[in-house]
Amino acid sequence: MIREENANQSFPRLSERAIQYGLSSNLNGILTRPPSKTETNQPCLVILNAGILHKAGPNRLHVRLARAAAQRGFPTFRFDFAGVGDSPPRGDGRPLAEGVLVDIAETLDLLEARLGASRFILAGLCSGADNSLRAARTDSRVVGAALLDPTVHRTPRWYLNHYLPRLRSRERVSQFFSLENANLKTISKTLNRRFREGPEKERPELFRTGLSDKQDIAQHIEDTLRRGCRLFYGFTGGWKEYYNYPEQLLELYPNLSRPDRIHVRHYPETSHTFKTDGDRNRLIKDLTDWMELIQTTRKVNVS
Amino acid sequence: MNAFFFGRADRSLFGVYHPPQGRTDRRAGIVLCSPMGQEYMRSHRAFRQLANLLSRKGYHVLRFDWFGTGDSMGSSTDFSIKASSEDLDAAIMELRANADLECVSLIGLRLGASIAAMGGVARPDVHRIVLWDPVVSGPSYLESLIGDLQPEPEETVGALGFPLTGAMRSEFSGLDLCSLPAAPTALLSIFVSEESDEYKILKRGWQGAGIPFEYSWVPAAGNWNEVDNFGSALVPQELIGTIVASFSEDAHE
Numbered sequence: 001m002i003r004e005e006n007a008n009q010s011f012p013r014l015s016e017r018a019i020q021y022g023l024s025s026n027l028n029g030i031l032t033r034p035p036s037k038t039e040t041n042q043p044c045l046v047i048l049n050a051g052i053l054h055k056a057g058p059n060r061l062h063v064r065l066a067r068a069a070a071q072r073g074f075p076t077f078r079f080d081f082a083g084v085g086d087s088p089p090r091g092d093g094r095p096l097a098e099g100v101l102v103d104i105a106e107t108l109d110l111l112e113a114r115l116g117a118s119r120f121i122l123a124g125l126c127s128g129a130d131n132s133l134r135a136a137r138t139d140s141r142v143v144g145a146a147l148l149d150p151t152v153h154r155t156p157r158w159y160l161n162h163y164l165p166r167l168r169s170r171e172r173v174s175q176f177f178s179l180e181n182a183n184l185k186t187i188s189k190t191l192n193r194r195f196r197e198g199p200e201k202e203r204p205e206l207f208r209t210g211l212s213d214k215q216d217i218a219q220h221i222e223d224t225l226r227r228g229c230r231l232f233y234g235f236t237g238g239w240k241e242y243y244n245y246p247e248q249l250l251e252l253y254p255n256l257s258r259p260d261r262i263h264v265r266h267y268p269e270t271s272h273t274f275k276t277d278g279d280r281n282r283l284i285k286d287l288t289d290w291m292e293l294i295q296t297t298r299k300v301n302v303s
Numbered sequence: 304m305n306a307f308f309f310g311r312a313d314r315s316l317f318g319v320y321h322p323p324q325g326r327t328d329r330r331a332g333i334v335l336c337s338p339m340g341q342e343y344m345r346s347h348r349a350f351r352q353l354a355n356l357l358s359r360k361g362y363h364v365l366r367f368d369w370f371g372t373g374d375s376m377g378s379s380t381d382f383s384i385k386a387s388s389e390d391l392d393a394a395i396m397e398l399r400a401n402a403d404l405e406c407v408s409l410i411g412l413r414l415g416a417s418i419a420a421m422g423g424v425a426r427p428d429v430h431r432i433v434l435w436d437p438v439v440s441g442p443s444y445l446e447s448l449i450g451d452l453q454p455e456p457e458e459t460v461g462a463l464g465f466p467l468t469g470a471m472r473s474e475f476s477g478l479d480l481c482s483l484p485a486a487p488t489a490l491l492s493i494f495v496s497e498e499s500d501e502y503k504i505l506k507r508g509w510q511g512a513g514i515p516f517e518y519s520w521v522p523a524a525g526n527w528n529e530v531d532n533f534g535s536a537l538v539p540q541e542l543i544g545t546i547v548a549s550f551s552e553d554a555h556e
Contacts, residue, residue, distance in 0.1 A: 016376065018306040018317065028306045030317070030374055052536060054347050056373050059464035063374065085347065086306050086319055275464040275530075 014070050021110045022082075024102055025090035029055065029079025031114075032070040042295055043143055044117040045069045046107060047078040048124035048131050050273075054085025058125065058273035061280055065123070068284045074291060075115055079107055097134075104135040112141070119143045121291055126150075126272070130211040136224045136231075144294045145224065146232040146287055149239040149272055153214045155251050161244045218253050225258040232290045233264045234283060238272025263290055304354075308376075309367075310393040314386075317374035318367035318394065320401060321354045327361030331430075332398045332407040333550070335366035336391065336415035339382060340448070341463040342527040343372055346412055348536035349543060353410070356547045363402035367394045369418075380459060380466050384414075384474045388422040395428060406430045409489075410546065413527055414438045417480050425485035433546060434480075434493045436527065439501040441478025447528055463530050481508030491516040492549060496523035496542055521545045 013035040020028055034042075047062045049055065055078040056063050066076040081103050082090035090099050104122070111117045121144040122132035129150035136145040211217050224231065235243040243249075246266040250259055265286050270279040310316040323329065335350055337343050354364045368374055369390050371381035391409075398407055408431040411419035416437035423429040438444045448462035449472075456469045481504065491514065495502050498520045509516055523539035 016308065016315070018308055018374075020306060028304075028319075052348065053344065056344075056368075058344070059341075060373070060379055086304070086351070088304065273464060276461050277459075277466055 014067055019077075019110070019114075022087075022103070022106050024092045024094070024106065025082035025099070026088055027079055027082060027103060027106065028086040029077050029107065030066070031111075032066040032076045032078075034070045034073045034075060042074045043119040043121050043291070044111050044115060045074045045076040045121045045123060045291065046104070046111070047076065048104070048122060048128035049081050049084050050125035050128045052084055055080045059275055059280070061125070061274050061283075064280055065284050065287065069288055069291065072288050072292065074121075074288070075111075075117065077107065077111055079103075100131050101135055104131070105139065108139065108141050121146065121294065123287070124148065133217075133220050133224065133231075134211065136229050137220045138223075140227065142229055144230045144232065144291065146234065146290070148234040148283070149236055149243075150233070151211045151217060152235070152239070152242050152249065153217075153252060154242065155248055157251065158242075158244055158248060214252075218256075221253060221262075222256055225256060225261045228261075230261045230290075230294050231263070232287060233262065234286070235264070235266050236270040236272050236274070236279075237268040238270065240268070244268075263293075304358075309397045310370075310390065314370050314389070314393075315376040316367050316370060316390055316393060317376075318365055318397065319351075319354070320398070321358035321364040321366075322402075323361045323363060324359045325361070328363075329361040330402075330404065331361075332363040332365070332402050332404045333357055334391075334394050334398055334407055334409050334419075335364065336394075336409060336411035336419040337366070337368060337373065338413035338415045338527065339369065339372050340465040340528075341530055342413050343368075344464075345527050345529070345535075345537045347373075349538045350412070352538060353543050353546065356543065357550060360547065360551045362550065363398060363404065365394055365398040365401075369415075380468050380471075382471065384418060384421075384478065387418045391418060391422040395423075395426070399428065408550070409433065410435060412436060414444070417478060420480060420491070421484055424483050424487045424489055424491070427488065429489045431490040431492065433549070434491065435542070435546065436496055437480055437493065437505075438478065439480045439505045441475040443501060444478070445472060445475045463528060481505055481512075483509075483512075483514065487514055493518045494542060494546055494549075495520050496525075496539055519545060519549075 015033050017031045018028065019031055020026060047066060050058055062078045066078050069076045080087035081100055082088065094102060108120055118141060120142050122136055122142055123146035124132040125148040129147035132145040132147055133150065136142040211220065233249055246264060249264050267279065267282065274280045274283060305320045307318060308315045309318055335354060337350060338346055350366050354366050357364045369382060369387050371377035371379055395407055398404065406428040409419040409423050409429060410433040412435045416434035419432050420434055420437065423432050448467060449460055452460060454460045459466050459468045493516060506518060521542040523542045525537045525539065527537060
């Protein structure tokens with residue numbers, strides 16, 4: 001059982017408003033505005049659904065993030081894609097992957113019109129991360145994207161980190177070389193697949209909306225960085241089957257033109273859904289610090 | 304459907320109103336009372352479906368989040384059973400005012416059912432209360448959340464992803480659905496997906512106290528409090544269908 005830290009955190013001066021909008025579908029979202037005296041021309045944070053979880057987010061993570069970001073001066077909007085949470089399914093027949101991008105674009109249109117916001121930061125966990133990157137690649141209004149446990153591929157070092165500790169134990173070694181060992185079968189299958197298909201055909205095991213191909217993801221990242229957008233990557237211990245050391249992302253994509261625009265945080269002790277208040281608080285602090293850095297950097301660049 | 308905030312400014316609640324669909328307007332309303340914590344996350348989709356089906360039957364439906372839960376204002380540590388009765392009152396009055404209704408029915412799931420029963424059982428403006436897999440015994444519920452952990456009274460612990468304060472634990476410990484706070488004026492209907500010992504105890508308790516109620520067991524797999532990495536939802540179709548059917552057959556409505 002986990003003891004909570006700093007659990008009693010409330011934001012008494014914030015205002016929240018439910019908004020219905022959308023041209024191609026009836027979308028529902030909640031706008032959290034900063035206390036009026038601190039409101040500035042900050043980018044607007046837009047939080048996307050994680051899978052089928054509604055806009056409150058896993059363990060209310062999105063509610064906490066929205067209020068903390070607003071407290072630091074960032075207007076924040078969390079909404080449900082068509083067919084998720086409080087938004088009814090879309091009626092225009094668009095495929096899911098395309099519909100998600102339309103929903104994001106219409107959300108930014110709404111916030112542009114209502115708040116006068118011209119710059120946005122997208123944030124999402126799991127499929128929400130992939131969808132954030134897909135939107136950030138093409139929408140010039142997006143100046144930053146926070147990607148939490150996105151689709152990611154393994155590197156040779158991932159395999160070393162994963163299997164080496166098992167080989168250090170004599171008992172485990174003997175288990176490892178037993179005929180029934182599942183690890184051997186997995187490695188054998190992986191090697192066979194790699195020699196047969198080549199590394200570019202590697203696929204992550206889990207289905208997620210959006211991205212799966214390694215080269216396609218590389219192109220998304222490269223295009224996003226080239227147009228000046230910044231990326232925050234957060235990887236949790238809950239994602240260790242795919243990501244198990246801090247440098248993995250940049251080793252996976254060594255040829256990116258602007259790696260300085262990527263900020264990677266590794267949370268090896270944290271679950272995929274940020275189960276404890278401590279996990280949530282750490283993420284929220286890191287993320288809002290990074291958002292302020294974007295704002296500062298932009299100011300420096302402009303001046 | 305129409306999403307909005309309602310209630311006191313310092314206790315703002317998030318709600319979604321589903322107006323009657325089609326040609327039928329039964330002039331009857333139903334307030335849906337959510338569970339809390341992980342059970343709330345797991346049941347959100349089921350509640351939306353339940354609200355949609357009831358609105359298609361011609362009912363005015365309001366589903367809402369308790370203060371400190373879901374999209375409502377308040378921190379997760381602010382949730383309290385006692386204060387939730389105020390939220391229940393605000394939700395009932397909101398639906399009655401919006402739809403111009405004399406009385407409403409309540410459907411509550413898990414802890415939401417217990418709060419609905421405690422707060423609505425003797426209200427003259429509540430016609431019927433449906434208790435769906437209700438929490439009967441607070442101590443048993445607490446054990447399902449934190450096992451045999453014995454935290455210090457002031458300590459806040461994590462329960463399946465949500466903070467559980469000492470005040471919450473103290474309130475939960477005192478919860479006993481067998482002892483209703485007043486003689487019921489509302490019709491009571493229990494729907495359970497698994498006929499566990501605690502529901503047998505509840506039946507015996509209410510029968511012993513002369514409390515009239517209906518009881519339906521509609522077997523459905525799944526545990527409301529199950530936690531997985533991907534936030535999978537639990538949508539027991541047959542049970543939802545049975546609850547909806549029980550409403551459309553209700554002569555009063």
